[in-house]
Amino acid sequence: MAIPSVTPNPPWKNGLLSAMVAPARVALPIVLTTSERHRLKTMAYGHKTPYQERQRATIVLLAARGRSNARIATQTRMHVDTVRTWRGRFAAGGLPALADRRRSGRPPSFTPLQVAEVKALACQLPSDIGTPLSRWSCRELAREVVDKAIALALSASTVRRWLKADAIKPWQYRSWIFIRDPEFQAKTARVLDLYARTFDGEPLGKDEYVISSDEKTSIQARCRCHPTLAPGQARAMRVNHEYGRGGALAYLAAYDVHRAKVLGRCEPKTGIVPFMNLVTQVMTTEPYASARRVFWIVDNGSSHRGKKAIDRLATAFPNAVMVHTPVHASWTNQIEIFFSIVQRKVVQPNDFTDLAQVRDRLRAFEDRYNATAQPFQWKFTTSDLDDLLARLDRHTLADRQEESSASPPT
Structure with missing residues (x-):
């Protein structure tokens, strides 16, 4: 049997193969x-x-x-x-x-008019359009859009994305109050001047002091039904939810604004007599007993309200001057800052066996605070007050103009 011989590719075939190979x-x-x-x-x-x-x-x-x-x-x-x-x-x-190149993408499912109508709906109160809701959520807005035939279908995530573009958050709210005190600017300016060591345009002397005072009411003694567990590794402190009531007391405090010193006392309840007990405690202590003037900044609570409270304080201590904050302006009273510290560091979480333990802890915290405290860095000045009132006047004027333009002519 003859074995077929293998012959090399002919020259024409080698040329064809080399032409078919792509260049590198x-x-x-x-x-x-x-x-x-x-x-x-x-x-x-x-x-x-x-x-x-x-x-x-x-x-x-x-x-x-x-x-x-x-x-x-x-x-x-x-x-x-x-x-x-x-x-x-x-x-x-x-x-x-x-960077990525621009892509045409899918055609938009909603028109700009529909987007604007949804945003306008979010800026209305639900009660104004007959919806029994207090405020909008994205899900409720999407449902309302479909009910009003603004769009055939709409998801809550789409509504959230549209509102986020204009920072519209109808599910949030903030409480506020009108300025009702006709002497708001004058009273607030007097308090702010005292913080800056000025009174009636004259700087305060070295023997003149500013006291910020108020009452923290109803501090309860809650005795937990099971002991509080200390924190541990990867474990927070645990406080039992159930408790027995051990009564409540009021904590009255006087804060020296420029010396950062606190004098306080606990009373069964608030009132004129407990407040005057605090005044007596402070005014019979040096350096206030021999001071030329001691300014007492107080709010308009029933314990120290009005002209009678001013006369009562001046009669008991001739070197004491009572200065009231405006109505609904307790934020200008620095003692509220100290009370917030007491609430965070002493009261919460409320776990006291009885009222005696509450009193002891408050007294001990006063000593601890006075040992290292520094005056609060109060930054709100009379210039800031003028700017604030100017902004409020502009908003009030704009609201009145909007109301007058919206009301039908008579």
């Missing part, structure tokens, strides 16, 4: 300027850089070192076509070419 692609050279290199390194190694931007910057940096596309793909674990694409884009357009 040559990687585009990348040359970086100093600013481009710095920017690319920031993108590649920044902790807050998006992942895609970090990948693209890494590709360009490795390409600038002269590495091939295949080697970059192996090192970055990306496809070689991806490496080739971003290398080519940077070579053609520089840093701006590393």
Whole structure:
């Protein structure tokens, strides 16, 4: 049997095969300027850089070192076509070419008019349009939009995205109050001047002091039914929910604004007599007993309200001057800051066996506070007060003009 001989490819066939082989692609050279290199390194190694931007910057940096596309793909674990694409884009357009190109995307499902109507609906009170709600949520708004045929269907997430663009949050609310005191500016300015050591345009002397005073009412003694557990590793302090009531007391305190010293006392309840007990405790203590003047800043509570309280204080202690804050302006009284500290550090979480323990802890905290306290950094001045009132006047005027334009002519 004859064995067929194997003959090499003829010359014409070798030429055809060589013509069919595609030429190898040559990687585009990348040359970086100093600013481009710095920017690319920031993108590649920044902790807050998006992942895609970090990948693209890494590709360009490795390409600038002269590495091939295949080697970059192996090192970055990306496809070689991806490496080739971003290398080519940077070579053609520089840093701006590393950003995503604009895409047409899917046509919008809602018109700008529908978006505006939803935002306008969110800016209305639900009760004004007959909806039995106190405030809107995104889900309730989406339901209302469908009920009113503004759109055939709408999701709560879409409503949330639209409202976020204009910072509209109809589910939130803030309480506020009108200024009712006709002497608001004068009274507030007097208090602020005292904080700045000035009274009636004259600076205070070294023997003149400013006391901020008030009462913290109804501090209860709640005896927990089970002992409070101390915190531990990965465990917060645990306080039993059930408790027995051990009564309540009032904590009266006087805070020296410029010396950061507190004198306080506990009383069964508030009233004129307990407040005058506090005044007596302070005014019979040095340096207040021999001071030229001691200014008492108080709010309009029943224990120290009106002209009678001013006369009562002056009669008992001629060197004491009572200064009232405006009505509904207890925020101008610095003693409220101290009471907030007491609430956070002493009262909460409320776990006392009896009222005697409450009294002892409050007295001990006074000593602890007075040992290291510094005056509060009060930054609200009379200039800030003028700016605040000017803004309120502008808002009030704008509201009145809006109401007059909305009301029908008579």
